[in-house]
Amino acid sequence: MKVLKNMTMGVLALATASCASSAPPLQPPTVNVTGDWVGTWTCDFMREGSGVMVLSLTQSGSRVTGPLLVTNSTFNQVTTMPEGVVSGDTVLTQSPPNTMGGSLSGTFKVSGDKMTGPFKTDVCPGKVDLTRDPWTGTATTSRLRTTVLTVEALDLSNRMITLRAPAGDSLTMQVDERVKNLPQVAVGDTVSVAYYEAWALSLDGSADPAGASVMRTAEAGRPPAVFAARRSNIRATVTAIDAGKPSVTFRGPQGRVQEVSVAQDPRILARLKVGETYNVAYTENLAMVVEKTAKR
Numbered sequence: 144m145k146v147l148k149n150m151t152m153g154v155l156a157l158a159t160a161s162c163a164s165s166a167p168p169l170q171p172p173t174v175n176v177t178g179d180w181v182g183t184w185t186c187d188f189m190r191e192g193s194g195v196m197v198l199s200l201t202q203s204g205s206r207v208t209g210p211l212l213v214t215n216s217t218f219n220q221v222t223t224m225p226e227g228v229v230s231g232d233t234v235l236t237q238s239p240p241n242t243m244g245g246s247l248s249g250t251f252k253v254s255g256d257k258m259t260g261p262f263k264t265d266v267c268p269g270k271v272d273l274t275r276d277p278w279t280g281t282a283t284t285s286r287l288r289t290t291v292l293t294v295e296a297l298d299l300s301n302r303m304i305t306l307r308a309p310a311g312d313s314l315t316m317q318v319d320e321r322v323k324n325l326p327q328v329a330v331g332d333t334v335s336v337a338y339y340e341a342w343a344l345s346l347d348g349s350a351d352p353a354g355a356s357v358m359r360t361a362e363a364g365r366p367p368a369v370f371a372a373r374r375s376n377i378r379a380t381v382t383a384i385d386a387g388k389p390s391v392t393f394r395g396p397q398g399r400v401q402e403v404s405v406a407q408d409p410r411i412l413a414r415l416k417v418g419e420t421y422n423v424a425y426t427e428n429l430a431m432v433v434e435k436t437a438k439r
Contacts, residue, residue, distance in 0.1 A: 169205065172229040174253040175386040175409040177202045182258075182273030184213065191267045198273065202409065204387045205229045229386070234258065255413040278410035284403055285341035292334045299326060306334055342403060344411070345422040379423040381415050391415060393423065 180198040194215025201209050207227030228235045236249035249262035249271075256275040261268065295313060296305035302325060305315040318325050379393035382400065389409040392402045405411050415421070 169228065169235075170231040172202070172205045172231065172386040173384070174229065174232045175202050175389045175412050176200050176207060176229060176234060176253055176258070176275075177389075177409040178256075178275045180258060180273040180275045182271060184262075184269060184271050186267040186269040188267075191269075193269075196271060196273065200227075202229060202386075202389075207234065229253075234260075236262065256410075275410065275413070278408060278414055282344040282405060282408060282411045283341065284405065284407065286404075289335070294328060294330050294332045294334060297328060297330055304328070341426045343424040345424065376422060376424045378420050380420045381417050384412060384415060384417060386412055395423075 177200055180196075180200065182196055183193065184196045185193040192215060194213060196214075197212040199209045200207050205228055207229060232253050234249075234251040234253060236251070249260060251258050251260035251262075251271060251273075256277050258273040258275070259271065261270050263269075290308065292306035292308055294304060295307040296315075297303075302318045303315060304318055304325075305313055307313050377395050379395050379401075381391055382394045383392040383402075384390075385392075385402075386409075388404065389406060389412055390402050390404050391412070392400060394400050
């Protein structure tokens with residue numbers, strides 16, 4: 144059937160990044176359509192055909208690619224889709240005439256794990272109605288961060304040290320008595336700090352609220368060093384979602400803001416909303432080593 148040929152070659156061929164000149168400018172994506180989508184395509188006139196559609200999409204920024212299966216009782220074919228475009232919460236399709244079996248245009252709105260909207264080919268205007276395999280389980284990610292801080296002030300009698308970051312922010316802490324070689328540190332020395340952060344997001348509230356910490360310190364006579372691991376569960380609020388990266392920004396109970404990549408499973412974005420609060424299990428491993436430098 145000519146209709147099915149056009150469908151196979153382009154009904155959801157999330158086509159080129161350029162739209163018609165009359166179309167509004169593209170917006171940054173507010174949804175990420177990565178995942179497996181299954182549903183129906185239906186022509187407005189039933190005699191023109193209808194059937195099942197299966198998509199396996201991968202989104203990078205606003206660009207979308209992936210295989211497409213179009214089928215009904217008499218037809219079954221898989222093809223590779225051209226590049227697609229996500230603008231805001233909408234998937235746009237626009238192929239020029241006489242390409243891929245005919246012209247194609249479409250506007251498909253995405254809400255969570257639902258994608259619906261009209262399409263139009265040379266012979267078959269219609270609509271699609273698709274559902275994505277939802278995200279389940281626990282989302283986890285981790286990253287290593289390093290920075291160099293400067294000893295700004297030192298109170299040996301009270302074992303207090305103040306460290307200054309390159310941006311000028313200061314942090315004051317009390318050094319544990321198990322660090323025997325604190326007198327080796329002087330104002331102007333630099334301190335290399337490496338953080339290994341890991342977090343797990345729970346939507347069902349099942350996270351254990353207990354926290355724990357451990358510490359190891361340098362042996363006497365060696366350069367001062369501290370290793371600490373802190374594990375805690377917090378309630379964090381989503382302040383921003385960037386579907387193009389994709390990432391989520393959380394604000395913790397003490398006001399700390401953290402952007403977290405969810406590139407390993409962007410389907411989680413359909414489960415989160417800006418302004419809502421979720422359970423986050425957070426682990427921080429901190430290694431701090433003093434590196435002697437000339438005093439400032």
